[in-house]
Structure formats: C-alpha cells, structure tokens
Amino acid sequence: MSQPVIKAESLWKEYAVGALQSQHHTFYEKLTYALKSPFSRIRNLQTHNNITEKFWALQDVNFEVQPGEVVGILGRNGAGKSTLLKILSRITAPTRGRIVVRGRLTSLLEVGTGFHPELSGRENIFLNATILGMTKREIERKFDEIVAFSGVEKFIDTPVKRYSSGMYVRLAFSVAAHVDADILLVDEVLAVGDAEFQKRCLGVMGDVARGGRTVLFVSHNLTALRNLCHSGLLLENGRPTAMGDINGVLNSYSASRASGNDMIAELNNINYDDPASILRVQIEPQTKNDTNQLSVNTPFLIRCTIEVRIPEADIGVFLHCHDENQARLFSSGSFFNPQLNGIKLGVGRHEFECEIPGNLLNEGEYTLDVLLVRDRHIRLAQELSLLSFRIHDEPMDIEGWNWPIIGVIRPKLNWSHSVSEECIKDNMATISSSGIK
Amino acid sequence: MNSEVEEKFFGHNQETIIQPTRGWRFLNWRELWAYRELLWVLTARDVKVRYKQTVLGAGWAILRPFITMLIFSVVFGKLANMPSDGFPYPVFVYAALLPWTFFTAAISTSGGSLIGSSQLVSKVYFPRLIIPLSSVGAGLIDLLISTVILLCMMLYYDVGWTTSLFAAPLLLLFVIFAALGVGTLLSALTVKYRDFTHITPFLVQIWLYVTPVIFPVTLVPEQWQWVLYLNPMTGLVEGFRSAFLGKPFDILGLGISFSIALAIFFIGVAYFEKVERRFADII
Structure with missing residues (x-):
C-alpha cells in the first residue's frame, strides 16, 4: 500500500x-x-x-x-x-x-x-x-x-x-x-x-x-x-x-x-465586534399535547433570538429551508411582512418569530439556514444548516388507503363536488335523440 | 538554488509537517524567498490601487512632499528663521522629507496592513511577513518619484552633486530596515491591541519633533547630540542631507543610528514571527 x-x-x-x-x-x-x-x-x-x-x-x-x-x-x-x-x-x-x-x-x-x-x-x-x-x-x-x-x-x-x-x-x-x-x-x-x-x-x-x-x-x-x-x-x-x-x-x-435534539441551536462562537449576531434559534411545535414531535399537521414557530450592537439598525432575519436532497423548499425574510419592513432595531436582544403553518411540509427531514440581513441586502451573518428537524407522518384515517403520500409538500387541499348541469343536459339530449329514431 | 527552494515549498514531492510551534524563532528566509512572487504581486496591487480613480494619479507622489516642503519653508524657513546649516531652507528640508515621508507612510500603512488583509490571513497560508513587507515596498515607488524632484531642486539651487550621492542607496537600505522593524512591530501589535490604530498617528507626530527634519542637528548643544542619534531616523535623515547636499557625514552618529535601525528591525521581525501563528485566531 x-x-x-x-x-x-x-x-x-x-x-x-x-x-x-x-x-x-x-x-x-x-x-x-x-x-x-x-x-x-x-x-x-x-x-x-x-x-x-x-x-x-x-x-x-x-x-x-x-x-x-x-x-x-x-x-x-x-x-x-x-x-x-x-x-x-x-x-x-x-x-x-x-x-x-x-x-x-x-x-x-x-x-x-x-x-x-x-x-x-x-x-x-x-x-x-x-x-x-x-x-x-x-x-x-x-x-x-x-x-x-x-x-x-x-x-x-x-x-x-x-x-x-x-x-x-x-x-x-x-x-x-x-x-x-x-x-x-x-x-x-x-x-x-x-x-x-x-x-x-x-x-x-x-x-x-x-x-x-x-x-x-x-x-x-x-x-x-x-x-x-x-x-x-x-x-x-x-x-x-x-x-x-x-x-x-x-x-x-x-x-x-434525526435524534431530534437539533430543534434548538445555541451559538457559542459569537464575535462581539459584529454589528449583530444570532444567539439562538429554536423550533417550537404549536400543539396542545406535550410531545416535542412535529407531525405533518402541526404548525410550528421558528424563534430566532438575535443581538444587535449598533443603534437604529434595519436588521431582519432570513430563513432558507432545504429538504434531504438540499433542494430549497422556501425562503422567507422577516421584512416580507410589511409591518416589519424597515423597522429600526435598538441595541440589545430581539426575537423574531416565523410561523410555519401545519399541512405544509411532507414527512421527512429538513434543514434550516438562518441569516441576518441588514437593509434587506447586506448579509451580516449566515449559519448554514443551523437547525435540522424531522416531520413525522400522521397517518390519515381513510379506510382502504394505506399508502404514503408522495410529494415535496403536503398541503391540505379543499375538495368539493357537485353534479354538472352540462352532464344532465347531454344525457337528456342523448336520450331524446335516441327517442326520435 | 531557486528551483530547489521552489521545489521545497511548492513542489509535488514536498513533505510538510504541521505541528504546534512555541517560543521565539527567527525568520525563515528560504520560505520568504520562495514566496517572493506573492510579495511582488501584493506590492504591485498596493501601488496600482493607491492612485486608481484619482485625477492626478501618481502626481500625488510628487505633490505631497512638495507641498509639505513649501509649507515648512514658509513657516519654519521664512517666519521662524530656522537655521539650515547654510543651505537654502527648501532644499535642506526637502532632502530630509524624502526619507521621512517614506518612513512615516511605511509605518502607518504597514501598521494597519494585517487588519486590512484579515480576509487573506484567515483564508490562506503564506508567510505573514509578506503583508507588512508589501506595504513598505509600495512606498518605495513614491520615494523614487520624489527623489527626482530633489535632484531638480539641487540643480536649481546649485548645491550637492558630489560623490557622497553614492551613499544614498546604503542609507535608503537602512531607512527600509528601520521602517520594516517599526512597521512589522506595529502591525503585529495592532492585530492584538486595536489601540495601536489610534497610537500610530500620534507616534508619527511625536517622532517628527525628535527627528531633525525641520531643524538641523546643530541646533542641539553638541554634548547632547548623541541623544538625538539614539533615534535611528536622526542619523538617516542627516545622512540623506549629507549624501544629497554634500555636507560632511557624521560617522559616529550614523554608526549609532545604523545599529539601532538594525536592532529595531530584528526585534520587530522576531516579535512578528513569535505572534504570527496566532494571527488567524485573534484577527
């Protein structure tokens, strides 16, 4: 060798x-x-x-x-x-x-x-x-x-x-x-x-x-x-x-x-000379029961604690969410909310919360990048794959359906049904035309 | 020897051992030599960037010492009637401003050079000494340009042009040693203690008053002149005047200043090398 x-x-x-x-x-x-x-x-x-x-x-x-x-x-x-x-x-x-x-x-x-x-x-x-x-x-x-x-x-x-x-x-x-x-x-x-x-x-x-x-x-x-x-x-x-x-x-x-203890990230190598830094990011399931698990229909919060060291700064949090194959599922910034756009943060600690609705992501493993952005375009901090979380399947109680639901996202979509008028008319027409013969 | 050194540092069969280093060690000359191309490229970058997007361009290299000379001539030569060893004051002060401007520019730019290149220091390996070295090197171009003005002034005032001119390169070498010593020391200290970004301009200002730039050494009582020569710039500035204006050399003074310039160079570089390996962690 x-x-x-x-x-x-x-x-x-x-x-x-x-x-x-x-x-x-x-x-x-x-x-x-x-x-x-x-x-x-x-x-x-x-x-x-x-x-x-x-x-x-x-x-x-x-x-x-x-x-x-x-x-x-x-x-x-x-x-x-x-x-x-x-x-x-x-x-x-x-x-x-x-x-x-x-x-x-x-x-x-x-x-x-x-x-x-x-x-x-x-x-x-x-x-x-x-x-x-x-x-x-x-x-x-x-x-x-x-x-x-x-x-x-x-x-x-x-x-x-x-x-x-x-x-x-x-x-x-x-x-x-x-x-x-x-x-x-x-x-x-x-x-x-x-x-x-x-x-x-x-x-x-x-x-x-x-x-x-x-x-x-x-x-x-x-x-x-x-x-x-x-x-x-x-x-x-x-x-x-x-x-x-x-x-x-x-x-x-x-x-x-997948052990699940990635739902909280505390950053310890903080540079206190930076204008702002991410201190902690946590995922909090919004469920009534005590389990800390995320299932496909639980909404959850992504809570970011940041520290700002310069006065009157226009700083926002930006998130990237990736799936197992590193495909970007969504990106969102705190300033996408018009009420948070352009707000000036004072020196000190701030919390940003982003709510992810239930019935959005399918079962699987996801990673989250967290970024701090100043004036909507200057990147102050970037933590790649800071958090990872697993979304568990919630089997649907449908008799006769036993298969996984395939798809990148899993929205709850509204289905409705009505009987089409056209269909009735067509049927009538067929009946009447055949009646003439 | 070149190819052998290059093989040692850049070759495909080299063996590098990475391990903790402790204590004092002096410069690895061979490594520095192997990286000379990087030194050249970084120096060229500093020179090119300095006068980018300026209207006058390299004209600033001439204007800065020239305007300083004019101001000094009016304030100290005319108004204060400063003695000038019998030479016209403008040429007397300009001959001293030449090494002085180079020296101060070199120590100020190299002082902040490491912090300015923190991006490089935290991303690639190379002998860190190259960064302050290239800052000092970039100032040499300005010095050469402003020397031409001095030669013209010597023609105009009809002074100098003696064989002493041949001493100029040697004097310049020691000015470079002094500038490198102080520059590397300041740059290394600035990495750890940012206080030095505030101290350096101050230091430059005070240093001007203990260096015979605007006044001649003869202004100081003779038995105390040696104290002045403890400042290496004294001997070097006076040496420049002797070389260009044809004034006799003060050999003892020059000797003291030369030795101190060399000592500062060795101390600066040794300290730099001692703390170099921690730069990436604390910058």
Missing part, C-alpha cells in the same frame, strides 16, 4: 472564548464600565488566562488520507470541520498533535481570496492565482483556459467592481479550478452562484476527483457528498465519530441528526 498523503495524529485544538467580554454587550455598558473602573481592562489583560474560558474545537482527531481519495467531511455547525480545514491549510496551528502532508496542498476556503474590486479581471487572476500558490509561469500558461472557463472574456480588462455577482463568482471559481495541486481542501465553495453554475462547479469537482487528485471536501450538500466522495469523516463536538465508506458515514450522520 502506498504512503498516505495526509496523516493526522491525535490532533487537538483549543480556542479561548472570551467569557469576560460577553458581560458588556452594548457600547453604553462598555462606556459606563470603563468610566467606573478605568484600569480594569489593563488588569484583565494581566489575569487574562484565569478569566477566559477554554474550548476544545478538535479533540483527538486521527485519520489518514490515501492518494487520490476524495474525502467528505461532515458534521453539524461548530463540530470542528472548519477548524480542521484551517489547521490542514496552515492558517492556524494545532494545540497538540501533528499532521504530515505529502505534496502540494491548496486550500479553497472561499473563492476569490484577495480579489481587489479596483483591479481588472486580468490583474485579479494573477493576484488570486499567486495567492493560491501558482507561479507566474503556470498562470501564464493557463491564463486563456481560466478566462475561457469563466466566460467573462469581454470584460477581462474591466475592474471587477463593475462585474455582476455571477461574473465575479465565475471568474473566482475558474481560477480555483485551475490550481495545480495534489491535495485540494474545499469548503462550501459550491454554496455560491446560481443553480446552473453550481452544477458546473460540481462537474469540475468530479473531474478533479476522477483525475487522481486528493480532495477533502466540506459540504452540507449530502447529494454532492454522496456522488463525489469515496469516504467520509464525521465530526461531532470536535471528535471524529465515524470514518470510512461515504455511505456508512452519511447514514450515521442522518441518524445523529
């Missing part, structure tokens, strides 16, 4: 969570605190270690990747997937353990790293490709290919700030797709662009995978993972809980999600 290209041995990564910071959320609080005890900040710096809370993002992760293997990394938000990619791409160092990487590794944690809006497409290709570790000679050789793939030939000397977002993403992805690396780390790159472009990106990923290169792929798109990857690595709370054949790992992932 050949040597593994990646060998990770008992990898640990610790992050400090600023517990002290969280006590003073608002500017006003910070100001009064600073005025009351002006030197406490400096004192706190010295006793830094006693106050901050430690948090293990990765705990004892061991794995090997063979040359040419395509590995999918799965896990819920905060399970340590991104931390693992960051360590592999040497952006941050592990706290303990070691990894040996053989060959040239390129990380695509986002597309268009280093793109500068003022520079032309041509200049940005050179900039971005150099950042991704290509030499000038390589870029020159592949330049025409990159431009052709992106389909922006006509605008190659236009500053990218004049590009549409689609063109921008296509150019950026096109550079990434032409990187000559032995090992590629890909993180949710495919979460951008329109459906057609995503399909093309998946196609390229497939080519890359079949071309014998090693790929580590983090995604929430289970279909893509199943189609592209040979093996999988499932992380839960920083620990690897399943490894091996992709189908097995996907099954344990689904099993772990």
Whole structure:
C-alpha cells in the first residue's frame, strides 16, 4: 500500500472564548464600565488566562488520507470541520498533535481570496492565482483556459467592481479550478452562484476527483457528498465519530441528526465586534399535547433570538429551508411582512418569530439556514444548516388507503363536488335523440 | 538554488509537517524567498490601487512632499528663521522629507496592513511577513518619484552633486530596515491591541519633533547630540542631507543610528514571527 498523503495524529485544538467580554454587550455598558473602573481592562489583560474560558474545537482527531481519495467531511455547525480545514491549510496551528502532508496542498476556503474590486479581471487572476500558490509561469500558461472557463472574456480588462455577482463568482471559481495541486481542501465553495453554475462547479469537482487528485471536501450538500466522495469523516463536538465508506458515514450522520435534539441551536462562537449576531434559534411545535414531535399537521414557530450592537439598525432575519436532497423548499425574510419592513432595531436582544403553518411540509427531514440581513441586502451573518428537524407522518384515517403520500409538500387541499348541469343536459339530449329514431 | 527552494515549498514531492510551534524563532528566509512572487504581486496591487480613480494619479507622489516642503519653508524657513546649516531652507528640508515621508507612510500603512488583509490571513497560508513587507515596498515607488524632484531642486539651487550621492542607496537600505522593524512591530501589535490604530498617528507626530527634519542637528548643544542619534531616523535623515547636499557625514552618529535601525528591525521581525501563528485566531 502506498504512503498516505495526509496523516493526522491525535490532533487537538483549543480556542479561548472570551467569557469576560460577553458581560458588556452594548457600547453604553462598555462606556459606563470603563468610566467606573478605568484600569480594569489593563488588569484583565494581566489575569487574562484565569478569566477566559477554554474550548476544545478538535479533540483527538486521527485519520489518514490515501492518494487520490476524495474525502467528505461532515458534521453539524461548530463540530470542528472548519477548524480542521484551517489547521490542514496552515492558517492556524494545532494545540497538540501533528499532521504530515505529502505534496502540494491548496486550500479553497472561499473563492476569490484577495480579489481587489479596483483591479481588472486580468490583474485579479494573477493576484488570486499567486495567492493560491501558482507561479507566474503556470498562470501564464493557463491564463486563456481560466478566462475561457469563466466566460467573462469581454470584460477581462474591466475592474471587477463593475462585474455582476455571477461574473465575479465565475471568474473566482475558474481560477480555483485551475490550481495545480495534489491535495485540494474545499469548503462550501459550491454554496455560491446560481443553480446552473453550481452544477458546473460540481462537474469540475468530479473531474478533479476522477483525475487522481486528493480532495477533502466540506459540504452540507449530502447529494454532492454522496456522488463525489469515496469516504467520509464525521465530526461531532470536535471528535471524529465515524470514518470510512461515504455511505456508512452519511447514514450515521442522518441518524445523529434525526435524534431530534437539533430543534434548538445555541451559538457559542459569537464575535462581539459584529454589528449583530444570532444567539439562538429554536423550533417550537404549536400543539396542545406535550410531545416535542412535529407531525405533518402541526404548525410550528421558528424563534430566532438575535443581538444587535449598533443603534437604529434595519436588521431582519432570513430563513432558507432545504429538504434531504438540499433542494430549497422556501425562503422567507422577516421584512416580507410589511409591518416589519424597515423597522429600526435598538441595541440589545430581539426575537423574531416565523410561523410555519401545519399541512405544509411532507414527512421527512429538513434543514434550516438562518441569516441576518441588514437593509434587506447586506448579509451580516449566515449559519448554514443551523437547525435540522424531522416531520413525522400522521397517518390519515381513510379506510382502504394505506399508502404514503408522495410529494415535496403536503398541503391540505379543499375538495368539493357537485353534479354538472352540462352532464344532465347531454344525457337528456342523448336520450331524446335516441327517442326520435 | 531557486528551483530547489521552489521545489521545497511548492513542489509535488514536498513533505510538510504541521505541528504546534512555541517560543521565539527567527525568520525563515528560504520560505520568504520562495514566496517572493506573492510579495511582488501584493506590492504591485498596493501601488496600482493607491492612485486608481484619482485625477492626478501618481502626481500625488510628487505633490505631497512638495507641498509639505513649501509649507515648512514658509513657516519654519521664512517666519521662524530656522537655521539650515547654510543651505537654502527648501532644499535642506526637502532632502530630509524624502526619507521621512517614506518612513512615516511605511509605518502607518504597514501598521494597519494585517487588519486590512484579515480576509487573506484567515483564508490562506503564506508567510505573514509578506503583508507588512508589501506595504513598505509600495512606498518605495513614491520615494523614487520624489527623489527626482530633489535632484531638480539641487540643480536649481546649485548645491550637492558630489560623490557622497553614492551613499544614498546604503542609507535608503537602512531607512527600509528601520521602517520594516517599526512597521512589522506595529502591525503585529495592532492585530492584538486595536489601540495601536489610534497610537500610530500620534507616534508619527511625536517622532517628527525628535527627528531633525525641520531643524538641523546643530541646533542641539553638541554634548547632547548623541541623544538625538539614539533615534535611528536622526542619523538617516542627516545622512540623506549629507549624501544629497554634500555636507560632511557624521560617522559616529550614523554608526549609532545604523545599529539601532538594525536592532529595531530584528526585534520587530522576531516579535512578528513569535505572534504570527496566532494571527488567524485573534484577527
């Protein structure tokens, strides 16, 4: 057997969570605190270690990747997937353990790293490709290919700030797709662009995978993972809980999600410098009985608790709901309600509730992305697959019907019946005409 | 050697070991050399972007020190009658403004450079030192452009043009060392303590008053002049005047300033390297 290209041995990564910071959320609080005890900040710096809370993002992760293997990394938000990619791409160092990487590794944690809006497409290709570790000679050789793939030939000397977002993403992805690396780390790159472009990106990923290169792929798109990857690595709370054949790992992932404790998500890696963040999202069934289960006819609330740190901000919550195949079922924003459109939020905590009526979704598993949007178009925060929930079947009490109801949605539709007048007339006509004969 | 270094860092047979790093270590020159293309590309980006969508474009590189020189000549040369070692005040002050403007621009831009590139730092690996380096490098173009003005002024006032001019590149090298040292130190400190975004402009302002830009060193009593030379910019600014205006060099002063510039460079880079690996976690 050949040597593994990646060998990770008992990898640990610790992050400090600023517990002290969280006590003073608002500017006003910070100001009064600073005025009351002006030197406490400096004192706190010295006793830094006693106050901050430690948090293990990765705990004892061991794995090997063979040359040419395509590995999918799965896990819920905060399970340590991104931390693992960051360590592999040497952006941050592990706290303990070691990894040996053989060959040239390129990380695509986002597309268009280093793109500068003022520079032309041509200049940005050179900039971005150099950042991704290509030499000038390589870029020159592949330049025409990159431009052709992106389909922006006509605008190659236009500053990218004049590009549409689609063109921008296509150019950026096109550079990434032409990187000559032995090992590629890909993180949710495919979460951008329109459906057609995503399909093309998946196609390229497939080519890359079949071309014998090693790929580590983090995604929430289970279909893509199943189609592209040979093996999988499932992380839960920083620990690897399943490894091996992709189908097995996907099954344990689904099993772990179906346990139902995903109905509440509390976010703990909050950046207090952000203008606003999502603190907690919860799904609350609106039923009279105590079961915490959602069935096809129970209406439920999605309750989002957010914290706003800037005054007078027009901030709304946006939801995306996906089914098991990552098909988008609906999107909705709080500002779709005319009464909530344009309201100014004060500094502090706010709750948004979205009511999902009963008899809308069919039985199955769903995931929810939660976004914070400012002024209806600026994305402040994005939590992909933050929540997942299962809707249980509620068998219908119809004698003689024992089959599942197939369909993406399961609305309760009104049926009625009446006897058609036309039908009576026609019958009469037939009778009378036959009577003449 | 080039291809060997490139193979080590970009080749297909390289072996990278990722593990925790602790304590002090100094710069990995070979790695930095392997990434020189990135340094060049980022420097070119800074230069290109700086004068995009401005009417005067690179004209600003000439105008800024020139206007400063005019103001200083009127305020300090004419109104305050500042002595200038016997040279016309405009050319006297401009020769000093040349390294000074480069130095202050370099430390201010590189100070904020890491925060400005947080997107890069948190998404890809490369020697982080390249970011403040490219900020300093981008200022060199401005320096070269404004040097042409000085040469014209020397013709106009008929001063200088001596063999001392050959010392200019060496002096420039040490100005770069000093700027890199202070710049990397500030950029690393700014990542952890954002206070430095407020401190840096202040620092630049105070530094101007302890550097003989608007006044000559001879204004200070002779037995105290060495104190002034503890500031590396003193020796370098005076050195620039000597090189361009043909004033005799103060070898002792230059020696002190050179050594301190080098020391600052090593301290800055060493501190930067020590905290570098934590940038992505705290930026």
